[in-house]
Amino acid sequence: MSTGHLTIDLSALAENWRALDAMTDVETAAVVKANGYGMGSGVVARTLARAGARRFFVAVAEEGAAVREALGPGPMIAVLSGHMDGDADLIRDHDLTPMLNSVDQVLRHVESLPRRSFGIQLDTGMNRLGLEPDEWAALRDVALKQMPVLIMSHLACADEPDHFMNQRQLTAFLEMTAGIDVPRSLAATGGLLLGKDYHFDVTRPGIGLYGGRPYENAKPVVTLDLPVAQIREVAAGESVGYGNTWTAQRPSRIATLAAGYADGLFRALSPGIKLYDGETPYPIAGRISMDLITVDVTEMDPERKPEVLTLMNDIQGVDALADVAGTIGYELLTQLSQRYKRSYIE
Numbered sequence: 001m002s003t004g005h006l007t008i009d010l011s012a013l014a015e016n017w018r019a020l021d022a023m024t025d026v027e028t029a030a031v032v033k034a035n036g037y038g039m040g041s042g043v044v045a046r047t048l049a050r051a052g053a054r055r056f057f058v059a060v061a062e063e064g065a066a067v068r069e070a071l072g073p074g075p076m077i078a079v080l081s082g083h084m085d086g087d088a089d090l091i092r093d094h095d096l097t098p099m100l101n102s103v104d105q106v107l108r109h110v111e112s113l114p115r116r117s118f119g120i121q122l123d124t125g126m127n128r129l130g131l132e133p134d135e136w137a138a139l140r141d142v143a144l145k146q147m148p149v150l151i152m153s154h155l156a157c158a159d160e161p162d163h164f165m166n167q168r169q170l171t172a173f174l175e176m177t178a179g180i181d182v183p184r185s186l187a188a189t190g191g192l193l194l195g196k197d198y199h200f201d202v203t204r205p206g207i208g209l210y211g212g213r214p215y216e217n218a219k220p221v222v223t224l225d226l227p228v229a230q231i232r233e234v235a236a237g238e239s240v241g242y243g244n245t246w247t248a249q250r251p252s253r254i255a256t257l258a259a260g261y262a263d264g265l266f267r268a269l270s271p272g273i274k275l276y277d278g279e280t281p282y283p284i285a286g287r288i289s290m291d292l293i294t295v296d297v298t299e300m301d302p303e304r305k306p307e308v309l310t311l312m313n314d315i316q317g318v319d320a321l322a323d324v325a326g327t328i329g330y331e332l333l334t335q336l337s338q339r340y341k342r343s344y345i346e
């Protein structure tokens with residue numbers, strides 16, 4: 001084994017979807033953008049379709065085409081970037097539902113693909129995508145005649161339940177959609193956890209499915225094992241790795257693992273994280289380099305020659321690692337290397 005190995009627990013994924021679904025009385029979709037948050041969008045989508053998901057969200061049309069290949073006809077596949085210039089063929093050929101997010105996109109869609117499925121994105125304050133209240137007011141009657149299948153907006157601060165922005169956006173969404181008889185969606189994982197007022201007709205969790213905050217009770221989905229390339233003796237006073245940042249205080253043993261920041265293991269993870277041999281933690285020694293990580297295994301039984309050490313497991317999950325690197329679980333998951341071998345357990 002020469003590359004890291006991701007083990008993705010599909011039953012944990014499905015359980016997370018069912019648990020989030022059980023928290024609402026409405027339909028629960030699944031967000032599978034960025035290759036299913038790094039886990040493989042086809043397998044993830046098929047697993048969640050079996051669990052009961054009937055709507056899937058991706059970021060761009062190309063991702064939607066891949067998910068359609070995996071799912072076959074039937075489930076709705078919504079494209080969050082809407083109908084971008086040049087997307088008409090992909091949208092038509094793969095039966096995608098663009099979430100139109102500007103006046104230009106609405107015009108582009110009804111002109112190039114009349115009578116084909118679409119949704120509308122409204123901006124309720126995040127100022128990233130979506131029609132502003134005045135644009136929507138001007139376009140609303142025309143757009144509704146074309147029969148959108150979903151009207152949605154997105155919360156900027158839903159991972160902070162007490163943030164004033166949540167209520168402000170909720171109020172804006174209610175005002176902008178008053179009297180409209182089209183299914184509505186406002187909540188991603190964070191919004192789903194804010195409670196019933198935020199659920200509307202469809203929720204759109206992503207990160208919670210994959211075991212990340214803010215869904216604290218999520219089942220961990222990913223295990224990451226890194227192969228041990230060698231274990232070497234280092235004398236007291238010798239140093240390890242770039243910049244000599246680690247010096248042996250005693251005769252030591254160093255395991256060199258075949259993964260590094262080129263595999264999405266940010267250099268900022270260097271101080272503080274552990275590599276596990278089963279349940280036993282060993283500290284990193286020195287800096288993470290591009291393709292290698294060095295670990296102080298002096299305390300390990302010298303007879304033991306583990307093939308792998310584990311970086312991500314139930315003890316040290318994605319959020320714990322993200323905290324050390326000063327980032328969020330989303331970033332860590334979506335940077336998981338294409339070099340890793342992925343295997344799936346049911």
Ligand SMILES: *Cc1c(COP(=O)(O)O)cnc(C)c1O
Nearest residue numbers: 031154188189204205206207208
């Ligand atoms: C990414 C995204 C989601 C999913 O968000 P999570 O925080 O991962 O649950 C839902 N809706 C939109 C518009 C998004 O961009």
